[in-house]
Structure formats: structure tokens, C-alpha cells
Amino acid sequence: MKKALLIGGGILIALAIGLFFYLKNRKLTDFNPLIREKLQSLVLKGSDSLYRLTFDTLIADVIDSRLTVTKIVLTPDTTVLQKMRNTGNAPKDIFKVSLDSLVVDGLNIADFTSNKNVDLNVLHVRQPSVEVFHAKTPKQDSADRLKLSTLRIRIAKQMNHLAINKVQILDMNVQLHTLSNDTVQKTSKFRNVNFLLDDVLIDSVAAIDSTRFMYSKQALISLQDLKFRTKDSLYLIGLDSITINASEKNVLISNFYIKPNGTNKAFRNKLKFIKERYTGQFKTVELKQISWWSIASSDYFRADEVHMNNGSLEVYTDRSLPPFPRSKVGNFPHQLLMKSPFPINLKRLKVTNFDLSYQEFNPKTDEKGEVSFKDINGTLENITNDPQLIAQNNIMKLDASAKPMGEGKLDAIFKFYLDKAKDGIFSVDAFLHPMDGRAFDKATRPLGMFGVEKATIKGMDVHVDGTNYNGRGTVVLKYDDLQIAALKQDGDKLKKRGFLSFIANSFVLIPSNPEKNTPVRKASAYYRRDVHKSFFSIIWKTILIGIMKTVGFDSGVKKVK
Template sequence: MKRKFHINKGLKVLLIVLGALIILILGLGIYLNIHWNKTIRSELKSYVHDISDGLYIAEFKEVRLNVFTGSLTVEKASMRLDTVVYEKMLALHIAPAETYQFTVEELRLKYFRPLRYFRGKELRAGSLTVIAPDLIIEHNENIVDTSKPETAYQHISSKMKFILIKTLQLDSTNLKYTFIRKDSSRIIHQFRNLGIQVNDFLIDSLALEDPGRILYARNYVVKMKDYRFRSKDSLYWINIRNISYDAAAQVFNIGQFELSPTLNKEDFQQKLGFQQDYYNLSFEDISTEHLNIKKLLQEQQIWADKMVIHGDIDIYRDRRPPMPSGNKLGKFPNQQLAKVPIPLFIDTLEGRRVNIQYTETSPLTHQSGTLRFSNVNGNFRNITNIDSMVKSNDQLTADLDAIFMGSGKLKAHFDFTLGSKTGNFAVSGELSNMNGRDLNPVTKPLGKVEIRSCDLKELTFHLKGDEMKASGTLKLLYSNLRIAILEQDKDSKGYVRKGLISLVANILALHDSNPGQNGVVRTAKPVLQRDIHKSFFNLVWKTILEGVKETVGTGKI
């Protein structure tokens, strides 16, 4: 009994001691919580004031520190410029060229170690979440700052040893970035609902020199879900979805880009009153590699190593309304590139599995024909309008392959001379293994000709030209060509064959094969003066067509 009594008594003493320790720890925690809350409230404002030499003023509604959970919450926080101090700094030429202002709904710091902060002056936290920040950044090239440049670490070193935040998350961010040039013109970028994640953010004496870091962090990832706006003429909606930029990889991605008309085809033509192409564009998974973000934001220049696109291009043209006034001189691809107001250099633009469709309505038949290029793959190289880059290499090249009208295998090579005032170009290509009847969706509604049979074995062409003309050579190898000349039924709008004319055409006018029975291959040398009211592709297409007509003999019909 005596032993049992001693055990119970010892247990009671232990429990009392533990209880006292718990009460002491809780009491100390509560005391520190109250004391450190007061300290942090005053330090936050003084830190911002002292570190910025009085340039910025910090304000907030509430600060809550919980030493037990290691969390810190700041509500309705802001940092604004003290304009009086700023004007004095400008007069003394010690004002910074770049200024920052922001407001946030809430700051949430988690896994914060208050003891290390208050005793060791080390700000270490697992995460910082910033809710609904509005950031305003302004960079002015006209400001002369004669003060000695200081790093972020030099700014904070008098107050703390380092700042380490493993994950910094900015949700629903609105950002306005203004760049003021030497001529006082302004470039303004505004973005809404950005999501920004910063990984392993560290400010200490060595972080800035760490090659594995970008502005003190291992990585910055910026995302924007949707961006929608109208074109300047209000004829199109432009929708951009799932935008992201990864700073470490220097990769800029767009999940989807759409250009869609605000009007249907009939209302579109009625509003304009003249012919104009009607576009529907949809691209997915657009990626840009090694995009120079500094040149983009500060110098308004686009520099990238590679851009990859996938998608669909649908173009419609109604030839019944009158042509627009003026002409299309100066609008070849290389001439248009030179006029782009933003300097750009893209080493390689790669198109993968792009589908292109061009539809035209004839003023004679009031019917539409469609040209289809499916599964287009291609590479455009040396896309630039920067004088120094053009001087180094003045050739923009494009290599394309596609399936034409569902059966023909098409390959083409384009050479555009950059800096050419007259739009000099060269194009060569090859079309093989095509059933000629696959062209009927175009030849019937637009030319009132039906191809009844034709085995197209090979079409090769080499053309050169400028904005006024094109010429070259063309070789078309084919067999079993038979056509029917059509006329349109006035009532049904359908087509009927002109039997006699078709017979005469097949017997007397057309060459049914190349080479012919004599085994000699006919080669055409088409020459075409450009219709200056029509496009570059119209000139290329019509020059090829001239060579085809010369080869098969349709010019005699």
C-alpha cells in the first residue's frame, strides 16, 4: 500500500509540474503574441520608410500574428509613393528611375518562424499568399539617378539578415506597367486577373549572383486565364485563353487564340459595301521559346528563338461586291513585315498540322468554291524587320508541305527578300499523285468546268517576281484528261453539260496527256502582269494557272 501511495503521489507531482509548464508556455505564448503583434505593427511601417529612405509609405488596416500556428495576416495593406519626398529626390538627382505602388486585400504568411525573426532577424516562411493585389510599376528613362546603386540585400541588410519565402503566390492580380521613353512618350501595359507564382524567393548577400536564380527567385510563373477584346474596326472579336509565361524556361504559351467575326457573312459585306476577306482563325497550343521579356516590356521589341502554332485558318471572299478603292501595292508579305510598328526577330516559326481553307463566291454563278490545304506543316525562318538583322541576312524563307484538296501531296519553298521596296520574291513547288477530279469543287462553281478524269502525276514550278509581275517555268505531267464545259440552269442554279462544246474541247483543243504520244515533255514559261488590286497569293496562283493552261491547251477553248 505504501508503494502504491508513493506512485500516485509521484504521478500527481508530475502532472502538476507538466500543467504548470503548459500554463507557463501558454502564458508566454500569449504574452509574446500580444507583444510581438504590437512590435510587428510598428516595424512594418518603419521598415518600409527606412529601407526606401522615406520614399514609400506603408499602411494597413489590421495585423494578426499567431505564434502557435506560425501565421501572419495583414489586411487592406498598401504601399504608396510619398510625392513630397519624391520631388526632393528628383531635384537632387537621387530618385530611382523605377517606382512601385500597390494595394492588396490581404497578405497571408504561413509557416513563419517569429522567434528567428525577432531574435535572429531572419525572415523565413513556407508561403506568402497575396490576395487581389493592384500593382503599378513605372519606369522613366528621363530620370537621372546619381546615387550609388544598391541591391535589394543592401537595402534590407541594416534590418535583417535575409528573407526566404519558399512559395510566393499572387492571386487575381491587376498589373499596370508604364515605360516612359526619352522622348516622353509612354508605353502602357495593363493586365487583369493574373496569377503569379514565385518559387524559392531569397534575398541575401549571395542570391543576386546565383546563376540558378532570376531576380532572387528560382522561377516566376505568370498565368492569365482569358483576355478578350474587339479589333479597332469592331469587325472581329479576339479571344486569348490560358496565357502563361515561365521565366526559368523563357517559354511563353497561349492555350488558344481565336479571331472571329462579330457579324455573319451577309451583314459583314453589307456594312463594308466592298470586297474584303472574311476571317475565322483558331490556333491552339502556341508556344514561344526563349522570349526576351525585358526587350518586350522596356523596348517594345519581340525577340524569340522559336514559335510553334497549331490550328485552322478559314478565309472567305465574296467577289460580287465592288473592289475596294486604292490598290495593294506595298502589301506583299516582306513589305508588310517591314511596316510592322514593333521591331521583331523570330528565328523560326513552325506550323504543325494547320488546316487552311479559302472559299470564294463567283459573281457569274453566285456559287462558292473552296480550296483546301490540310495537315500543313512548315517552317518560316528569319522573320525580322530589324535593320541590323536584315543587313546580316536579308532572306526570309518558308518550307511547307500539305495535302491539297484531299489527295495531292504539295511541297513549296518561298524566298522573300527583306528590305526590298518592290517586294522581290521567289517560289518553287511540287504537287504529285493527285486525282484531277478532286478539283471540281473549285472548277465547277468558279470556272463552269468539270474535270471528268485526270491523273496528275507531277506538277513542278519555279517562279520569280515582284509586286508588278511574275514569271518562271512550269512542268505538268498528267494523263487521261477529259473535261466537260458547263452551263448553269437558270431555274435550278445547277449545272448541265454543253455536250458539243465539251466534245470539241476534248478532241481539238486539249492535250490529253504530257508527255504526249511523241514522248516529248512540254514545259511552260508563264509570264503574268499583276492585277495590283489583288494579293500576293493571287499573283502566284494565277501565274501557275497560266502555265497549266499553256500546258493542257485550255487557252484555245
């Protein structure tokens, strides 16, 4: 009996060793046709016959629980695609995918070849190439979009579930082609894209699980060195890197920038009319608590906060060009928000440590004037174009502070009335703290042909109500010791006009407000907008008229255009 057991045990051990070496050496060659058929069937059925999967070799190793597939290509069937288009069921995005190899660890061959469950450990893909063809189609409502099942949902219907502990997609290159009438209108390229996904589950429940991103509980997606040109080729927009932490619902962008192509002169030569030139950057832009499900299911952008930190924006205008011929009515901040092609609900936009400068070239003086605001910190709240949310709160509010000309302090509150955006209704309340008025000299000399030789600003209160066509408000400017220098062009320099300066300071301008034993002067202001000029021109010129009236320069009000 004992001998029989030893013989039987020896035979079993021999059979096990033989089976091990057979499986190890054959690499499950006998199973390859079954696995190949299963993979191709999943793709074919899951895409309603739209996509075809081909590959060169498939090596399945049951001992190491590993599957390696090489030279994989996923392509759409053009005949099936045309039939889908004819019936209106074609997806807006068509894909072409190729990769040298795909490695799967933790493969259970029995589960995979059956039609039940697939549970994997790691799916590793390196350097894939993906082409996306995006067709511009009429906007669909959310109900219609939900009816269009994605490839992943259709694949999920072919089995009970597909679970993967970890997915690694490294160094992916993506080309996004935007189509119009089947013709490529624009191509954007994304290089070195990385996907790290944990706890991926594809089944009927996960397909509608709002806590998952791309079917994963945790996802980290990164892109580097992203660049693209604007449609008019005037600007290059880019960023150093973008990292999406889907599990925390956050996005971090590093060094976002916009740069004009060429110098001021080169930019000017591309224009027929006056147009502002922008140069800007932010060290970091962080989006917090993004609702991925709202974006994926219904093209609805929803987030709690966007925080833009350590940035600057330079705006340059060359007044030697002809005026812009078309009206700019309809381009106020809240009006642009209403023009968005999809609903937006952003609770808060924060800007910290931001510098803004406006430069204007005056051909009459052949010089550039500059108005700057340093160290801007502000919060814009209730950024939405959703009618239901606007009915609950109709005001988009900006509360900000800054250092005008790098000195003093300016506090301002902007209110944009979202329910009256068509008429451009807004208001501004601002307070300028005490500062040396000579700081404005570098703006008034080239732009206004006068210098500020002396002025002590004790404070300024401003209120402006604006519409598409006018600004109306009040200005209370408190100051002492106002003294200016009237200027004239002398060759390539500005020269003081002594007599005119004397007349202005002695007989025209009021040196202080309030004057001794008199109440503080309060000036009302009205400005009818030049529709070819910007939103900020209404605010600035309404305030300027109030300042002119306060200092006694009433004759200059008519020249404000």
C-alpha cells in the same frame, strides 16, 4: 546551491512562459508602429515618393513567425507623377493595387525592422486587383530604358537583400488601360491570373541576373479564359489558358482562336469593300527558350522556336462587294516583319497538322468555290528584322508540305529575301505529286465556270520569282486525259454547255503533256499584279497562267487579272 539553481531555473521558465503568452496575446502590438513605418518607408523611398502604401490592420506574431496585413492599397501620388512627367522621368506604366489580405510566413522581426536583410518563407496573396495605366511614349533605346530603375530595383537599394522561398499570388484580376494624351484609349482585362514563384531574391546582383525571371529561379504563371476584340470590332481573339514556365523559358497556350463577330452576312454588312474574313484556331501554341531578359530590358523578342499544332484557318471572300480601293503593296510576310515596332529574332516557327481553306463567293454564279490544303506541316526559319542578323543570313525560308483538296501531296519552298523586303523580293519552288485532277472541280465550277470531268495529273513543277508588282516563273505540268465541261448559269444552278464543251475538248485543249513522241512542254508565265490583291494572288495567278498555256488555253491568259 542546488536550491538556488532550481529557484533561478524556475524564475527563467516562468519568465519564458510569461513572455510567450505576452507575445502570443499582444501579437507584437508594440512592434506594429515600427513595421508599419518600415513598410511604408520602403515603398515611398523605393518609388522615389511616387507611390503611397496604406492598410487597415497589421498583425505580427513572433511565435508563429507570421505577419498578416489587411485592406492594402497602393496608389500613385498624382502630384509627384506630374513632376516626373514634366522632367521626363515618369515611368510608362503606373499601377493601382488593392487586396484584402497579405500573409507572410517565416518573418524575422529583428531583420525586418532593421535595415539589413529580410528572409521569408512564404508570401501568400489571394484575389488582388491590379490596374495598370500604360502611356504610349516615343520609342526609347535600350540604354535609356536601363536608366529607368523599376520599383523593385529601388526597393532593393533600401536593404541588403530580400529573399522569399515561395510567393503565391492567386486569382488576380488585372485591368490594362492604354493611354494616349492621358486619355484611356483601350482597356484589356485579365482574370484569374496565378503566380507561383520559388527562390525569390531581390538584391543588387539579382536585379541583373539573366537566369532569373521576376527575381525568381523558378516561376509558373497562368491565365485563363483570355478574350479581347480587335480595334475594328470585327474579330474576337482569345485563348482558354496560357501557362508560363519561366525556369524552362517556355510558354504553353491552349486553344488559341480568332472568330469573326457574326455570320458571313453580318460580317459583310459591316464592310464597304472586299475584305477577307478569317476563322482560325490552334489547339496548342508552344514558345520555347524565350529570352526573358531581352524582352524585359530592351523590348527585343528572342526565342528558339514557336510550335503551332492541330489548327485550322478558313478564309472567306465575298466578291459582291466593291474592290478594296487602297494598294496592298507592302503587306508581304517579310514586309510586315520589317514593320514590327521592336526587334525580332525567332529561329524557327513550326506548324503541324494544320488545315487551310479558301472560300470565295462569286456573284455571277451565286455560288461559293473552295480551294483547300489539308494536313499542312511546315517550318519557317530565320524570322528576324535585326539588320545585324540579316547581314549574316538574308533569307527567311519556309519549307512545307500539304494535301491539296485533301488529296495527293504538294511540297513547297518559299524564300523571302529580308535585305530586299522593300521591293518585296521572294521566290517559290513547288512540286505537286500525282493525283486525280477531278479533285479541283469544286473550285473551278463556281469560280471559273468550267468543270473538270477528267484529268490525271502525273506531276507539276513550279518556280515563281515575285516582287511588289509582278510574278514571273515556269510551270511544267504533266497530265493525261484532260476533259472539261464548259458551264453556264441556269437559274440557281450551273448547266453544262454541251457544244462548247465538245469544241474545247476536241479542238482547243491539249489532252496530254507530253503528247505521244513529243517532249514535255514547259510554259513560261508572267503576271502583273493587281495592287489591290494579296500576296498569294501573285503566286496563284502566275501558276494559273502557266497552266493555261500548257493545256492550250492561251486566249484565257489575258483574262487573268
